[in-house]
Amino acid sequence: MKKTIGWHFDNSYVQLPSIFYSDISLNPVRSPKLILLNESVAASLGLDIQALKSEEALADLAGNTIPEGGEPIAQAYAGHQFGHFNMLGDGRALLYGEQITP
Secondary structure, eight states: OOOOOOOOEEOGGGGSOGGGEEEOOOOOOSSOOOOOOOHHHHHHTTOOHHHHTSHHHHHHHHTSSOOTTOOOEEEEEEEEETTEEEEEEOSOSOBOOEEOOO
C-alpha cells in the first residue's frame, strides 16, 4: 500500500526562463539508509513522520525517484568568480520544488 508522505510542491523555478535552471535526470544511489530524521521539522513541513520512514520516501529523499509533484532541476547560480562573470550551479544536486507548508 502506497503511503501518503505529504509532498506539496510548488515549482516556481520552472516557471522562470530556462536560463535560470536545467532539467536533470536522477542519478540513483544503491542501498540508501535513513540515518537521522528531524521529526519536528518534518511535521512543520506537513510531512507524515511514519511515511517518511518508508522505502518510498527514502527513494525520494535519496534522489532515486521523483516525489509526487516534483520536477527535478538544477538551479543556475551566477557570480563574479575566477576574475570574470560565470554561470555556475548553486551547489545542490537537485531541486524537486518548494514544499508548501501548512
